[in-house]
Amino acid sequence: MTKFASLRKNLNDGEVKTIDFQGYSMYPSIKPNSKIDIVKKSFSVGEIVVFEDKNQLVCHRIVSLKDDKVVTKGDHMTVSDRPILRRQIIGVVIKINGRKVNALFPKIKLFFKRFKY
Helix, strand or coil: CCCCHHHHHHHHCCCCEEEEECCCCCCCCCCCCEEEEEECCCCCCCCEEEEEECCEEEEEEEEEEECCEEEEECCCCCCCCCCEEHHHEEEEEEEECCEEHHHHCHHHHHHHHCCCC
């Protein structure tokens, strides 16, 4: 059982979970101390996801999907993360501080769809 098993279970049961975001990796899209709402749903390139990596929760944007591999990157970072497995993704960010993500970032999502990694 992983450290985040209860969070996974709640999301699998259809709940929306709010978690605190820390750090600057997603700045300016998500600022430190923001509240992010996540749900379990399918995901695509350009969406912001929360995933488990080395017993930590990470919140980054998907830049590439291929087979079972997902490549993410923090908006404030210059280099993409190493690939993760789809099963490591816990949920998709749907709100940041109460504002819908799609309303905030439609151009960024389209921007990332143009790239192949």
